[in-house]
Amino acid sequence: MTGLTPVILASTGSPAATHQGAWWMALIPFLPLLSCVLCGLVACVRPIRSTKLPAWITVVSLGVSFALMLATYGQQREGWASGASVTTAWEWIHLSWGHEPGQTLIANFGFYMDGLSGLWMLFVTGLGTLIALYASEYMAHDKGLGYCRFFAAFSLFVFSMACLVMGDNLILLYLGWEGVGLCSYLLIGYFYKKPSAVAAAKKAFIMNRIGDLGLALGVMLTFFHFGTVQYAELFPLVQPHIDSLKAGRVEDIPLLVQAIPVLLMIGAFGKSAQLPLYVWLPDAMEGPTPVSALIHAATMVTAGVYLIARTMPLFLVSEWALPVVAWVGALTALLAATIGMAQFDIKRIMAYSTVSQLGYMFAGLAFLSSTGAAFHVFTHAFFKATLFLCCGAVMHGFAGQLDLRRLSGVMFMRGWLIVGVAMLVGCLNLSGFPFTAGFFSKDMILAEAFVTPGYQLLGWILILTAGLTAYYTFRVFFRVFVGPRLFEPGDEVHADDDHGHADHAHDGHAPAGDGHSAEPPTPQPHDADHSFHPHPPGWAINTVLALLAVLSLAAAGAYFIEQDRHGWVGSMVHDSTAAQVSIGEGEHAVHAAAFRHDLTHEEHAHATLLGMNPHDVMYFVSAIVGVIGILIAAALHGPKGIGGLMIGSRTEAARSRADELLPRLGPIPRWAQHKWFVDEFYEFLIRRPLYVASCIFHLIDALLVDGLVNLFGWLPRRMGKSARRAQSGVLHQYAGQMAGGLVIVLFIVLLLTA
Amino acid sequence: MSELVLLAQSGFPAPMGGLTLAHYLFVSAAMFVLGVIGFLTRRNLIIMFLCTEMMFQAAGLALIAFSRFWLNQTGQTFVIFVITIAAAEAALALALVVLLFRKRESLSADEWSEMSG
Amino acid sequence: MGEIIHPFLLYAGIAVGGIGVAASLPRRRVSPQLLGGLLGAIGLGMVLLGFTLRAADRTPDQMPSIYFYVFALIALGAGLRVITNRRPVYAALYFILTILASAGMYILLSATFMAFALIIVYAGAILITYLFVIMLATQAPSEEETDSLTPYDAEAREPFFAAATGFALLAVLSTMVVSGVRGLPRDGIATPPANELASLPRRVERALRAAGTIEPEEQLVIGSSGLALVDAQARTARVGIPADGSFTSIRDVGLPEDLAVRNVESLAFDFLNRHPGTIEIAGVILLMAMLGAVVLSRRQVELDEELKRQQARPLGSEEMA
Amino acid sequence: MKEKLPILLPEIILFGFTCAVMVLGVSKTLRIRQATASIAGFGLLIAGIVGSMTQGEVGAPLPGLIPFAKPAIAAVGLLVLLLMSGSVDRAIEGRIKSGAEAFDAIKTNRAEFYSFFLFSITGLMLCTSADDLIWLFLALELTSLPTYVMVTISTRGTASQEAGVKYFFLGALGAAIFLYGFALIYGSTGSTDLVAIRSAVDAAGAINPMLAIGLLLALVGVSFKIAAVPMHFYTADVYQGAAAPVSAMLAFVPKAAGFFAIILLLTTVGWTHGPGGHSLPEAVRAPLWVMAVLTMTVGNVLALLQSSTKRVLAYSSIAHSGYMLVGVIAGPGSRPGLAHNGIGAVLFYLLAYGLMNVGAFAVVASLERRDAAEPTEADDLDELRGLCSTRPLVGWTMVLCSLSLLGFPPALGFFAKVPLFTSGIGAGELPLVIILGLNSAIAAFYYLRLAALPLLEKADGPPPNLSPFVTRRIAGAISAACAVLVGIGANTLLKNARQAAAMPTEAANRARALAAGPDRQVSDDQASRASIQMSPD
Structure with missing residues (x-):
């Protein structure tokens, strides 16, 4: 089956032939698929169903995938400079209805590997392996059918993600896109007996459908206009349009072509939870935490970023596509950060921070800094996974408790040190503490905002957001992980070490976690008369956390490697179809900016931040803003004094100094806590009118359409009833009808030949 | 005319005119139709099958006539195979008929019309 | 078509024949079988006469010999009796007559080998098997003639529909065949006979x-x-x-004048040279048919449950031993 | 003949295995009797592999048919065999041994069953090798005669016997009709060799009325095998009366043989007539058109009213034949490109239909009711209710297979149906394609019902028992997996099917005409020169 077909690629900048990839590159996506099938089979075999076998199958297959990815990287890294390597597993769709260009639709199971997909696949498979390992312990309470289901969907997700990232055409990308959406749906709704999980799954699915519709239309339009969906053929065809935009001849670009990026953008917004389609992501935290870490923080939600980076040339044909992306990204970042500040459920806070960070990435893309965006995706994947997994460990240990008012001093409890340290590392990264990976990647985007003309305001918004991020991140850290050792278990109280009870709503958050209760609950000291004991994470979780923490710090190193090409990520992105605009920093940015705005070098030279070169000054500005945020958090939520850091003089988990401050701010904190009533707004603006419209349509439907459909259903039945008379079951009658039919057929021939 | 001599000398009869062919074909067609009518009207399973044999026979007659018309032996060869198949079918059909007769003590085809619709 | 037969004559003959056959099919009350047979013969005669008239018109040397008419009449008459006779045994015997008449026509068509093969294989073997089965599967006739007739043999099913369908089929077939014959090459020689x-x-x-x-x-x-x-x-x-x-x-x-390939020789050449694979298939089919007949007839050994169980025990003990 | 031997190797191998199965089946040793199914499967496997390695026959009416068709036949055949096997039930044999149960031919010794099956498959493969009317006639008979017996003995109930008698007698009627047609085809051209007939037709220029009527008689007669109007009446009764595995076989083996025969017969006139020069002669096209429309419609509307699963599947099988006739009418197409070759589409559809359909019948075969003294097939549609929860494997098989049969993307059925549509459009048969679309919509009514009953409805009453033969469920699962997964590789298969349907070039035809000369001696260099040439993609 594995026919390997070399494909000629003319890359965007200079035409270069793609290399034929090694055949085993095709195994990278298919190993997870195999694992999915195996997990399904395990579920069918009763004796081994309730073991950890599915987890090990998944871990091993993902691990091998990762190893293969590393091998691919090692083997082909050099080659990506001159073009992507393509492995066609087999022909999938090959329809032709003529010889003209555009009359053949080719979409193969072809895998396209260049810097961009290489980067993505490295962390998708790598993180996937680690998180699967984590989940093997985390989900252990659910061993049995649910366990198999979980890992099957998990593997299927990695397969879909690999198709999305590695596909050499937009159709395969779309397949993967739908696939990850499906897996996300399945996994959010994993606890399908819990209404809120089902509702969240539905919400995610529907929100994603809106985006998917945009993407589907975009792909169709692309094929309609360019006659191909294969990257290798598509991008050279886009080039003339880019050139005419450069030359200022906007009117030469057909409107349809300009619509493509808008449609693709809608798809990206849906999948990556940007305004206005972001509301599903926080709710998606109903899923098991490993899922939140992998899908809803590290990988799937970055698919939108990948899409825009991959199809960057298509975005360059429209004057206003990228500005829209920039504004949407920046506003999403700000909005999500403000909401995050007021939440009490730590997993939700992380979810909002994910939305916020994704906003950064989009803004980065729009500043023509694919490198910055990709770098941020890369670092974010590690530290956000770390953060989520820490939350998961807490949740696992405290019976589903996620309310930051009910937990305190977790880091100092027995066996929780690794979790605490990992959390600290994650928080530092997220808040952009100097010399962490998050610091460098965020800087890259921020600096570009000031370099690119017209985005100064956005730059300031993003800097403000960075401060807010630091604040809410450390709010969590200070309240949950340091301070007095107090806790109140979640509502999933179970016998101490007995996790055997299957498929109940285990992973939910406390009802108060929504923060709707006006009066904060009072946590009980852990030595209270209560049978509950928090159980610290086991070796799998600890190993993974430690590894991830180290990795998320080490990700900073990528900034320093290959510095001449803007870091390792920069060089990776440079060797891809996003290359044209991957010129993240330095004088390349001049071209990037000039590219769209017809600026001269001189004009560009005036782009400054506080009168200095933005690239230099940004390090200091963002570091200062970040540290200020942390300090405010420390002041409002931290333990009193330096000595308090160890044991903590804050005697209450539920209250902090911030509470005294809040009433002075009026209703704003309450509004933020209620997520600025966006859900309610949607309810009012979309669902109500839709409901009314649907009632009207229902009437029309019942009267008119149903009538037609009923007619269509009635007619065949009527015909069937008359035809049935011929089926009397009598041999002679059958023979007679056959002979009669023969005579009629022969009569037709007679008439036609006479 | 030399062709005719040649044919005669190589063991073949003289060519047959289209009119003579039509005679035979009509008889063949009539025999076929008699078979069809018999199949449709007779209720006895054995007679019904006999009628299909008659239809086979009609085809055989047509084949022989064509063979004579085209002066090649293919038609006759075909008839050998037709007889073979007829024999094979007859063997199976008769075995089936006996089986059915044992079941219902009747050779009527109408006995076997329970499934319908 | 006009060159070969006048259409009116053809269709009139077919219609008359159809009425005749419909009339002669067995019915519960008196069925005018003799009249029907006569009508059928008249219809057939009209058509054949039509052919012959044209043949006499044009190419007198191409008229079929008188034997053809005799054999055709016997074949079709016997064929009519096959489908109209109320007694299955007679029907089978009439079918033998049809076969014999066909064999006669084969001889007229210089297919001597096939004629005798037909008689030996068909009339001699297959039809005798039919007779066996008919006798096996029919109750012994009693004294009165009518009692021996089973009701399903005594009555034809929808004779008019069947006759109408059949003769419509005949009309179409003969129209097409007759007009097709006209379009065939005059002498009908497609390829020169092989050496x-x-x-x-x-x-x-x-x-x-x-x-x-x-x-x-x-x-x-x-x-x-x-x-x-x-x-x-x-x-x-x-x-x-x-x-x-x-x-x-x-x-x-x-070569001497009288040296010629005989019918059986040239048939054998065609049979063995050009269709060796087909012969093998025929062999496979016969083998399959034999197996099929065995399997079908083995099934008919229907024992009642008790007897089966009794049989089962010694069988089982045998296998054990 | 000698040059034909390599082409016939799969059939020869299969026949050898048939004999082996036949002989071993009467062995006294239980283990050997039980092994016959595996031996039969092994034979099919080898025949398929050998078939796939066979080169196409030079100068045959469809030179590339064999390398595609024979492996495909073997693949579907294996699946059907898997569905049939397991009839040698160990438990029953053991009980008979201990005397607890009476010896029962139908339950113990089924080797003859497998040998009939192999005979039939051999006949089917011979159909693909046919280049001569006589050959085709014998191959068709070899395909169908064993099925008559299989239907009759498939169960012990009288329903099977009723099905057998209907099938056999009407089949004999059909055989007589197409035999008469063959005779007229021979009569109008003077040859039984398909390629020689083609040359004669080309030389004559116009279609002789006798040829037209002969061809139509042959087509109508053969349409008994594919269960097309007007020869479809037997279908439902026979499928219902026969055991489900046998019905599954009936839905593929005779149908495939019929389509091969129809395609081969139509190559004699070729798709080179009509105003555009790319369709069948009108005298053939119009009746086929009517037949196709009626076949689809009758099959679908009758399936709507059924309450027996097997009857639904039987009528749907009629409808599928109608769909495939569209591809036959469209022909190999005027323009290159995958989408235009109707014959390729039909070949691919046959394979796809064979693969998907086994699953649906496997569901019926795997369910039984043990209320009565003897287990009966749970054939009623209501038995499917809630199967996905009570009998998940069987239930999901039904869901997936029926969705695929409906042509739901991205299942195999979808990929199979699309080329039929495109080829129809390409051939300018727009009304036919529209009717095809409407019929697919009607089909949705009952296929969705078949899918919804197990998935969405709740079982009322106890679920049906599973039949003791695991192989049936495995066959169903494989079929369902094929229905879902083969769609991914559909393009490669479709390409192969298209190659199989490539018409011979003029050069190949000439070589064939030489080879078909009086003494049939073809020199080696002639044969090698006329290698199979196919039109480029």
Whole structure:
């Protein structure tokens, strides 16, 4: 089956032939698929169903995938400079209805590997392996059918993600896109007996459908206009349009072509939870935490970023596509950060921070800094996974408790040190503490905002957001992980070490976690008369956390490697179809900016931040803003004094100094806590009118359409009833009808030949 | 005319005119139709099958006539195979008929019309 | 079509024949079988007469011999009796008559081998099997004639519909066939007959010797392909005197006038040369049919449950032992 | 003949295995009797592999048919065999041994069953090798005669016998009809060799009325095998009366043989007539058109009213034949390109239909009711209710297979149906394609019902028992997996099918005409020169 077909690629900048990839590159996506099938089979075999076998199958297959990815990287890294390597597993769709260009639709199971997909696949498979390992312990309470289901969907997700990232055409990308959406749906709704999980799954699915519709239309339009969906053929065809935009001849670009990026953008917004389609992501935290870490923080939600980076040339044909992306990204970042500040459920806070960070990435893309965006995706994947997994460990240990008012001093409890340290590392990264990976990647985007003309305001918004991020991140850290050792278990109280009870709503958050209760609950000291004991994470979780923490710090190193090409990520992105605009920093940015705005070098030279070169000054500005945020958090939520850091003089988990401050701010904190009533707004603006419209349509439907459909259903039945008379079951009658039919057929021939 | 001599000398009869062919074909067609009518009207399973044999026979007659018309032996060869198949079918059909007769003590085809619709 | 038969004559004949057949099919009350048979014969006669008239018009030498009419009448008359006779045994016997008449027509069509093969295989073997089965599956007739008739044999099913369908079919078939015959090449010779004498060296040699055209020591020259060097077109054969593996004094001699390939020979050539694979398939089918007949008839051994159980025990103990 | 031997190797191998199965089946040793199914499967496997390695036959009416068709036949055949096997039930044999149960031919010794099956498959493969009317006639008979017996003995109930008698007698009627047609085809051209007939037709220029009527008689007669109007009446009764595995076989083996025969017969006139020069002669096209429309419609509307799963599947099988006739009418197409070759589409559809359909019948075969003294097939549609939860494997098989049969993207059925549509459009048969679309919509009514009953409805009453033969469920699962997964590789298969449907070039035809000369001696260099040439993609 594995026919390997070399494909000629003319890359965007200079035409270069793609290399034929090694055949085993095709195994990278298919190993997870195999694992999915195996997990399904395990579920069918009763004796081994309730073991950890599915987890090990998944871990091993993902691990091998990762190893293969590393091998691919090692083997082909050099080659990506001159073009992507393509492995066609087999022909999938090959329809032709003529010889003209555009009359053949080719979409193969072809895998396209260049810097961009290489980067993505490295962390998708790598993180996937680690998180699967984590989940093997985390989900252990659910061993049995649910366990198999979980890992099957998990593997299927990695397969879909690999198709999305590695596909050499937009159709395969779309397949993967739908696939990850499906897996996300399945996994959010994993606890399908819990209404809120089902509702969240539905919400995610529907929100994603809106985006998917945009993407589907975009792909169709692309094929309609360019006659191909294969990257290798598509991008050279886009080039003339880019050139005419450069030359200022906007009117030469057909409107349809300009619509493509808008449609693709809608798809990206849906999948990556940007305004206005972001509301599903926080709710998606109903899923098991490993899922939140992998899908809803590290990988799937970055698919939108990948899409825009991959199809960057298509975005360059429209004057206003990228500005829209920039504004949407920046506003999403700000909005999500403000909401995050007021939440009490730590997993939700992380979810909002994910939305916020994704906003950064989009803004980065729009500043023509694919490198910055990709770098941020890369670092974010590690530290956000770390953060989520820490939350998961807490949740696992405290019976589903996620309310930051009910937990305190977790880091100092027995066996929780690794979790605490990992959390600290994650928080530092997220808040952009100097010399962490998050610091460098965020800087890259921020600096570009000031370099690119017209985005100064956005730059300031993003800097403000960075401060807010630091604040809410450390709010969590200070309240949950340091301070007095107090806790109140979640509502999933179970016998101490007995996790055997299957498929109940285990992973939910406390009802108060929504923060709707006006009066904060009072946590009980852990030595209270209560049978509950928090159980610290086991070796799998600890190993993974430690590894991830180290990795998320080490990700900073990528900034320093290959510095001449803007870091390792920069060089990776440079060797891809996003290359044209991957010129993240330095004088390349001049071209990037000039590219769209017809600026001269001189004009560009005036782009400054506080009168200095933005690239230099940004390090200091963002570091200062970040540290200020942390300090405010420390002041409002931290333990009193330096000595308090160890044991903590804050005697209450539920209250902090911030509470005294809040009433002075009026209703704003309450509004933020209620997520600025966006859900309610949607309810009012979309669902109500839709409901009314649907009632009207229902009437029309019942009267008119149903009538037609009923007619269509009635007619065949009527015909069937008359035809049935011929089926009397009598041999002679059958023979007679056959002979009669023969005579009629022969009569037709007679008439036609006479 | 030399062709005719040649044919005669190589063991073949003289060519047959289209009119003579039509005679035979009509008889063949009539025999076929008699078979069809018999199949449709007779209720006895054995007679019904006999009628299909008659239809086979009609085809055989047509084949022989064509063979004579085209002066090649293919038609006759075909008839050998037709007889073979007829024999094979007859063997199976008769075995089936006996089986059915044992079941219902009747050779009527109408006995076997329970499934319908 | 007009060249071969007047359409009116054709359709009128078919219609009359149809009415005749419909009339003669068995019915519960008196069915006018004799009248029907007569009508059928008249219809058939009209059509054949129509053909013959045209033939006499145009090419008198192409008229079929009188035997054709006799055999056709017997074949179709017996065929009519097959479908109208109330007694299955008679029907089968009439079918034998049809076969015999067909064999007669085969002889008229110079298919001598097939004629006798038909009689031997069909009339001799297959039909006898039919008779056996009919006798096996019919109750012994009692004294009164009517009682021996089972109701399903006594009455035809929807004779008019069947006759109408059948004769409509005949009308269409004969129209198309008749107009098709007109379009065939005049003499009907598609390919010149193959040079089959080349494969029959012994016979050619014997004929040559009998005619005295070759010397006693001369033999037919055999080519490298294993075939005798006989030229069917020129009707010559190459002969020579064999001398250690090759031939000397080679010359061509004319073949005797009466040397010809016989029907059975040329049929055999066609049969074995051109259809060897088909013969094998036929063999496979016969094997399958045999197995099928065995399986079907084995099934009929229907024992009642108790008997089965009794049988089962010794069977089981045998296997154990 | 000698040059034909390599082409016939799969059939020869299969026949050898048939004999082996036949002989071993009467062995006294239980283990050997039980092994016959595996031996039969092994034979099919080898025949398929050998078939896939066979080169196409030079100068055959469809030179590339064999390398595609024979492996495909073997693949579907294996699946059907898997569905049939397991009839040699160990438990019953053991009980008979201990005397607890009476010896019962139908339950113990089924080797003859497998040998009939192999005979039939052999006949089917011979159909693909056919280049001569006589050959085709015998191959068709070899395909169908064993099925008559199989239907009759498939169960012990009288329903099977009723099905057998209907099938056999009407089949004999059909055989007589197409035999008469063959005779007229021979009569109008003077040859039984398909390629020679083609040359004669080309030489004559116009279609002789006798040829037209002969061809139509042959087509109508053969349409008994594919269960097309007007020869479809037997279908539902026979499928219902026969055991489900046998019905599954009936839905593929005779149908495939019929389509091969129809395609081969139509190559004699070729798709080179009509105003555009790319369709069948009108005298053939119009009746086929009517037949196709009626077949689809009758099959679908009758399936709507059924309450027996097997009857639904039987009528849907009629409808599928109608769909495939569209591809037959469209022909090999005027323009290159995958989408235009109707014959390729039909070949691919046959394979796809064979693969998907086994699953649907496997569901019926795997369910039984043990209320009565003897287990009966749970054939009622209501038995499917809630199967996905009570009998998940069987239930999901039904869901997936029926969705695929409906042509739901991205299942195999979808990929199979699309080329039929495109080829129809390409051939300018727009009304036919529209009717095809409407019929697919009607089909949705009952296929969705078949899918919804197990998935969405709740079982009322106890679920049906599973039949003791695991192989049936495995066959169903494989079929369902094929229905879902083969769609991914559909393009490669479709390409192969298209190659199989490539018409011979003029050069190949000439070589064939030479080879078909009086003494049939074709020199080696002639044969090698006329290698199979196919039109480029």
